[in-house]
Amino acid sequence: MDYIEKVLEKVKELARKLIEALLGPEAEPEPELIPIPVDDRSRRR
Secondary structure: OHHHHHHHHHHHHHHHHHHHHHHOOOOOOOOOOOOOOOOHHHOOO
């Protein structure tokens, strides 16, 4: 059984590489923007 699992893992890896070659790399999610607090009290004068 261990041999079959290794073969399946290799097939999955090759399929992933083939898909990446055809469609490009997997789209990475954009990093979430971190809100920066701004003190508006000084601007309102």
